[in-house]
Amino acid sequence: MKNRNKQFMTAAVLGTATLLAGAALAQGTTFLTIGSGSTTGVYFPVATGMAKMINDSGSGIRANARSTGGSVFNMNAMASGELNAAVAQNDVVYYAYTGTGLDAFKGKADKKIRTMAVLYPEVLHVLARKDAGINSVADLKGKKVVIGDLGSGTEQTAAQVMEAYGLKFDDLGQALRVSPSQGISLMQDKRADALFYTVGVGASAIAQIAQTVDVKLVPVAGNQAASLLKKYPFYVRYNIPAKSYKGIDVTVPGVAVQATLVTTTDESEDTIYKAMKAAFGDEKGLKAIHPALGTNFSYAKAVKGLPAPLHPGAVKFFKEQGLSVK
CATH class of the missing domain: 3.40.190.10 (Periplasmic binding protein-like II)
Known part of the structure; x- marks a missing residue:
């Protein structure tokens, strides 16, 4: 019994010492x-x-x-x-x-x-499957579109850009509120026609889709872009350079936040x-x-x-x- 009590006391002392050592290390951190x-x-x-x-x-x-x-x-x-x-x-x-x-x-x-x-700059990527017949944001009407996680910055950006083209989420065939990784899967499986993603150029999610699916970047330009920048001054124009992603061989005009x-x-x-x-x-x-x-x-x-x-x-x-x- 004495030995057992001695072991308990030793363990307690060691435990206290460890805590004190940890506290000492944490001091000033x-x-x-x-x-x-x-x-x-x-x-x-x-x-x-x-x-x-x-x-x-x-x-x-x-x-x-x-x-x-x-x-x-x-x-x-x-x-x-x-x-x-x-x-x-x-x-x-x-x-x-x-x-x-x-x-x-x-x-x-x-x-x-x-x-x-x-x-x-965080560039709005509007990525569409080449087989979906989408050449403009206006063409998203009636399509299945990934608009970002519920309450995300991407969802808000998607709403503002679509507004510039006279569209609301209700005009979509299906508004898909999912994460970028889920959006990749939906695009790959043809369960989504297009995807909004506000992200820096070169993002792995966009690169991954471009590696596995024939896609195009949809431009945000002209009068629609001008009206967007006028109403929401935190946007800036940004051209996505050619060759930024596989299969994207031309510079695509767009917009960005930061x-x-x-x-x-x-x-x-x-x-x-x-x-x-x-x-x-x-x-x-x-x-x-x-x-x-x-x-x-x-x-x-x-x-x-x-x-x-x-x-x-x-x-x-x-x-x-x-x-x-x-």
């Missing part, structure tokens, strides 16, 4: 969970890459990237404290900050939202400054994370088209880069 999006999109590898840069910096910040449902989920998760930072479409961030636009945010303006940096890294006032100036310095201080390393960053990111662009005020930690970082920000 700040944890940052970054919301991204589907693993088949661009948000996830970008957030993962930035988290690695933060972790490798020795700044005392430990970051991890979490795959999520995308922009709308991320904004709600930051409001509830589930996420500390997130990548999201600048239009969705604006809606959350102002309490407008989307039902998820109407009347619930979140003034705690702060911008860290604008990252890259992927933006955001956080809240709950995070201290010191935390965000250290995270910014780690992830953005090495601009070459940041741009190497993904082609969407490599061809588009710059410090000057990172502070343009902000959907919410810059976080003080971001202000401090960008001032060090010689930019006039506040």
Whole structure:
């Protein structure tokens, strides 16, 4: 019995020592969970890459990237404290900050939202099977169309673009609210004629469809694009370069919103400054994370088209880069 009690006491002491050691290791460490999006999109590898840069910096910040449902989920998760930072479409961030636009945010303006940096254009891809007879957004009438997850940024973008062409979701043969990975399967199985996806050029989901299905990119151009940009100023024109995907041999005119890294006032100036310095201080390393960053990111662009005020930690970082920000 004495031996057994001695074993219990030894185990208890060891357990306490382990806890104390763990607490000591944790002292001075700040944890940052970054919301991204589907693993088949661009948000996830970008957030993962930035988290690695933060972790490798020795700044005392430990970051991890979490795959999520995308922009709308991320904004709600930051409001509830589930996420500390997130990548999201600048239009969705604006809606959350102002309490407008989307039902998820109407009347619930979140003034705690702060911008860290604008990252890259998120291009609306309207992808159609070549055998579906779709040459214009107007041709989507009566078709089976993947419009994105329920409440996602893609769904909102799809509604706004279709509106410019005089269409509503009710005009579709079937509005399919599914994830990008499910959308791929539906396109491959001929259960969907077209797919909306707001994502950086080169996204693996679009590349995967193009590798397995004969597809075309449907343009968003002309008077319809002009009216869209006039009504929703967070859009910009963007031409998807030829050869971006298999079988797409011509440049296709389109529109884009912008992927933006955001956080809240709950995070201290010191935390965000250290995270910014780690992830953005090495601009070459940041741009190497993904082609969407490599061809588009710059410090000057990172502070343009902000959907919410810059976080003080971001202000401090960008001032060090010689930019006039506040």
